[in-house]
Amino acid sequence: MTARLTVLAGPTAVGKGTVAAWIREHHPEVWLSVSATTRPARPGEIDGVHYRFLSGDEFARQVREGEMLEWAVVHGRASYGTPRGPVIEALAQGKLPLLEIDLQGARQVRASMPQARSVFLAPPSWDELVNRLVGRGTETAEERAVRLDTAKVEMAAQQEFDHVIVNDDIRRAAEELVSLMRSH
Incomplete structure (x- = not known):
């Protein structure tokens, strides 16, 4: 069986990071890409584990030199991207690679790697998404x-994806995603 890249995307605050962290803890056979970003670390985030925190200049250099598989400016503020090298290496080693990225990035990966599987993580409802964003308390009003304006646009794009998983329970959503990754 040839390894196939899986891309997990969805609106802000839907729980992409939480689902990915659950998978990291319970499924060591899944290789999770560590995204790069120019935004500052949030409390508890560790460089190289949660993100690779880069200066704007270093991020721009990596983009110029083709070292990013995908990248975007998100919410009109910080740049986010996926370093290409580690993804290619994981695929070559036959691992189950998973990218947890935003909608723009998912579209770029689809354009450059059309064989990748795309999965949209959806909230149980719009109200629940708003509650999650407010509840995490990491952003100003x-x-x-x-982020909510961006989320409306992101929610409208779910039909572009191969699969939709509703994140009504972290464990269930994570297990559904891993099962999907193993099935193809």
């Missing part, structure tokens, strides 16, 4: 408003 202005940042929340920007």
